[in-house]
Amino acid sequence: MTDVIHMGVAHRALVFKPWFTKFISVLYNTVGIYVNPTTWVNRHRHHHVFSDHLGDPNKLAEDGFWKTMYLCLLPYNCGSNLANDDILKSLSMKIISTPAYAVFSQFASFMLVWLVVQNWMYALTLWIGVRAIALWVNMIQNYWSHDRRFGSRRYPDDEDNAMNLCEWLPVTATFSACLQNNHHHYPSFLRTSHDPNQYDFGLMTVRWFKQLGIVQTSSTGARLPQGVNLERSGL
Numbered sequence: 765m766t767d768v769i770h771m772g773v774a775h776r777a778l779v780f781k782p783w784f785t786k787f788i789s790v791l792y793n794t795v796g797i798y799v800n801p802t803t804w805v806n807r808h809r810h811h812h813v814f815s816d817h818l819g820d821p822n823k824l825a826e827d828g829f830w831k832t833m834y835l836c837l838l839p840y841n842c843g844s845n846l847a848n849d850d851i852l853k854s855l856s857m858k859i860i861s862t863p864a865y866a867v868f869s870q871f872a873s874f875m876l877v878w879l880v881v882q883n884w885m886y887a888l889t890l891w892i893g894v895r896a897i898a899l900w901v902n903m904i905q906n907y908w909s910h911d912r913r914f915g916s917r918r919y920p921d922d923e924d925n926a927m928n929l930c931e932w933l934p935v936t937a938t939f940s941a942c943l944q945n946n947h948h949h950y951p952s953f954l955r956t957s958h959d960p961n962q963y964d965f966g967l968m969t970v971r972w973f974k975q976l977g978i979v980q981t982s983s984t985g986a987r988l989p990q991g992v993n994l995e996r997s998g999l
């Protein structure tokens with residue numbers, strides 16, 4: 765979802781095959797963890813416009829740990845609709861973006877685990893455990909990499925609180941989305957690492973998709989921004 769919905773749909777930095785975007789979205793929202801792609805793209809674009817200020821649905825600068833965790837589940841409302849992409853108007857994406865599908869997804873994903881382990885208590889523990897890990901990943905992006913007490917800043921003059929967490933664990937867990945200072949400085953660039961020596965798990969996965977012929981770069985995604993310590997986009 766980080767590669768496809770975030771860099772592919774929300775930022776248009778990567779051009780995935782439309783069938784793949786729809787397939788992975790339906791699959792993830794049926795047997796995985798439900799994330800409404802339409803409202804997520806809308807919220808994410810608001811997050812970039814208003815980062816850490818009024819209008820950011822994820823977190824305001826003064827919001828603490830528990831408030832941000834609450835907002836991961838029930839974010840602030842968005843002031844407008846910034847998600848009018850054609851792919852979000854396709855039938856499959858419209859179906860999975862309905863409240864009814866959000867409810868269905870909870871049962872479908874639990875039933876899959878239950879069918880595998882054949883024990884409802886064990887299945888429920890796994891089902892909740894995976895969602896707890898997903899919440900931790902979401903908190904890395906929304907809280908720890910948006911608080912100036914943590915991480916570092918490659919672009920110190922930016923007015924938001926976006927930070928770069930460069931350690932291997934958050935980079936792997938978030939597919940490099942924890943390099944928020946870099947990403948907020950150049951949101952349409954196809955990668956979030958701006959240094960060839962930075963470990964970038966997200967870029968590695970996009971390279972695998974490229975080898976499979978599923979993704980290519982967009983004109984904006986491949987454009988090398990000024991100030992990055994790179995000679996090419998790397999894809």
Ligand SMILES: [Zn+2]
Nearest residue numbers: 775808947951
């Ligand atoms: Zn973004």
